Amino acid sequence: QITLRESGPTLVKRTQTLTLTCSISGFSLSSGGVAVGWFRQPPGKALEWLALIYWDDEKRYSPSLKTRLTITKDTARNQVVLTLTNMDPVDTATYYCAHRNSGYGHWGQGTLVTVSS
């Protein structure tokens, strides 16, 4: 059974760096074809794709946030980490990680991050 769980701070201050961890189980980050993506969703707004990392460490980023985002994986610890620098109140959102195969078939429950000014 594939599960993902996001963890990290619920409140950050403007200009700080956000670090979120996605802890996975039921699959291996080193298995061919596996990928994990990050998303966010501001309250009442649409889903936004942020980044994706593949089993072979290939990485993809949203063009609009590329300069602020970093995605990494720790295969031994079964974790995928997302960092977003220079946080601003507009970055307040629920952040999700999800397992990608054909589409994103398994999602974490999401974690709400609020940015204070």
Place this chain on the structure above:
Amino acid sequence: QSLLTQPPSVSGAPGQTVTISCTGSSSSIGAGYDVHWYQQLPGTAPKLLIYSNTYSHTNRPSGVPDRFSASKSGTSASLAITGLQAEDEAVYYCHSYDSALSGSEVFGGGTKLTVL
């Protein structure tokens, strides 16, 4: 600004059929990339509703009723829901890939389905 365009809202009465469109470009849907669809109920994470794989065959994950179907033509894709039920009221997102954006995944802005 989403790179896949969906109508903000659609509605239908129970039992009716509704379709939700998703318009991309020649570098996304028009280039033959897979299109996937998600359903998001209030306060929950998105759920994969329909996915496409090799040769653009569409599939439904286990547990998704066959009232949901998808198609693709040119630079657009569509999600159809037949026999509309109250529980189908949700926001629906389409998802593809865009080769013009350094291999970026692209999502639609979401369509709110209201069951009248």
